[in-house]
Amino acid sequence: MDTQELGESIIGGDENALARGLTLVENRSEGYKDLLEYLFPRSSSSYILGITGPPGAGKSSITTKLALDMVDKGQKVGILAIDPTSPFSGGALLGDRIRMGELVGRENVFIRSMASRGALGGLSPAVLDAILLMEAYGSNTVIIETVGVGQSETDIAGVADTVLIILMPGIGDDVQTIKAGLLEIGDLFVINKADHEGAGELSAFLEGMLNWQEKEKEKDWNPPVLKTVAISSDRMEELLGKIEEHKDFLQKTDQGEKKGLRRAGLALKTHMKAELEQLFLKPLLDGEDWRQGIIKVQEREAFPGEVVRSILEKNFPNIWR
Template sequence: MTGGDEESPDDTGSDADDTAVAASAGGDTDDLDPLIADLLDGKHRALARTITKIENRSPGYRDLVSQLHTHTGDADVIGITGSPGAGKSTLVDKLAATYREEGLTVGVIAIDPASPFTGGAVLGDRIRMASNVGDMDVFFRSMSARGTLGGLSTATTDAVKALDAFGKDKVIVETVGAGQNEVDIVRTADTVVVLVPPGSGDDVQMLKAGILEIADLFVVNKADLDGADRTVSELREMLQLRDGEVEVGGHHGFEEATVDVSGEAGRERGGGGDAAGDDDAADDADAADDVDAEGVEPWDPPIVETVANRGEGIDDLIAAMDDHRAYLVDSGRLESKARTRYAEEIRTLLREDARELLAEEIDARGGLDERVDAVLRRETDPYTVAEEVLEPLADCVAERRESRE
């Protein structure tokens, strides 16, 4: 296991052992930054240093990420999220070990809560991922959430690109686990796995507030504990409610029925209608509902039970994730997800750059103190102040737009 928060030899390992093949093997690296050239040559030390520069937002980090972009797009990015205590770190450790047994290389980014004093990661998940210590083909890195409510920072997305360009087959991102705020992962990962511990009614209730929509797979971890069957049933019920109907009784062997949550009378599954024509019409309607505007059938998130600390259910989970990957490729959703991801990344960068530009403009005008005092004296108002600060920037943008036209 390699990686870490510092640029030290102990964290990055020996370059003599680096055998990874660069994603751009055979390409011309004369115009590349030497650090990126070393990364593409499979040197773990360069990978660690690159991620450190990315995380610290060191001068020139954007140029590094820009050079990485051409060499990305091959890794399968998996997001692991869920409430604290669900066993995410243990599950990630077992996933990485299983992938290595299959001959695949793995990169792991564990997002920890940020220290309010230093901004750094405070948990150090590496102590819970011991199975892969010493394996040079498993690169592990703890990163700070940097105070972002969505569970990820912009640096995380850039670090994923570094691992992708390096040539990792699987990149696993484990999020903080902060409840319903764990939604940013859907903008980074191809497959999102949500962990739910058994017997956790509050956690299942929490899913209704947001995470339900982002999960491609659900994992009930610690399935050997009491309450696992009930949690699985509750998740199934919630998924069916999301789709507009709920099956009751089937999990425990009773006669399955479909309850229409729109308020209309339910019908027993297999009970039929008054006539064969009614059945055909209902089947046609159901079939139409199962296809989206692009003519693609929606993905039905499976529920997998695991006991991660014993490695039970890991093969089933990997098989389910492989099925989702195949679905994304076959349906064309993988490309559409990438398009959405890049659009959101561009918007995020634009917001960051605009915020910095405005901060510089405010400083150039002597700060906000005088304007705040004027607002307090009711001589002006916040909206007017904002317009005054933005006016020269807006005029500049308008002039450039007119010159292009």
């Protein structure tokens, strides 16, 4: 199947084609750029909801309930569930589907598990491309679920319209370990399993931090904190209400546009980086000068910066002028 045909099928709502397209962009296989270029002008932006938090906090359960509700309201939902790639083997265990059983086989829901691959802890460039494919397929909402350890939690803010952070008290998530970065990017907070020991402490801490931050920044949006024991339907209604409120807020203020600009910038930067790497960096890294440079540095004959400058000078004369 050539790229255009694949693109047409994706736009036509062919699930199989979307699945294959996602593999193509994830693998950076031949033709993936053509596919993206074909799809871009033929698709429109979706609402992107980022969900993050520590392992075991209940992200997948909440994702499932949210998606079910959105589908009931006539939307088409795409879910990207991202888990870390093992730095040792390059493999990954993608287990989010275990808790998404209710969504499997449902119409208008497409779930794709993705490994973070090269992106150290953060979102790989392929995630942005995957969102585009989902949009071309007709998804109105794309949910991106990541594990909130490492950098992905802050990267997600560059991509999502709304960031939902799910925390739980106790195990593996002491108050001290909540990084300030996580608090800064959250538009909504859920404290799940609020019957566990330490829930009161966690929510007091969280609200304290948020109040402080608010004073510092004078944001117009005051991130709400919801406490739940299990994901009951009442609490889901409340959460959905808050998500809608945030959507409205984005539309009514300039925040929505700002987020859009940031996302566009990120997309541009990602592609720029990829091209630069391909065009300039890769040939240099494959070259003889590079190999010899390594030996020189290792034997302390030359300082790394010096070697780099000389290689650049040789390959791109007058680059410093």
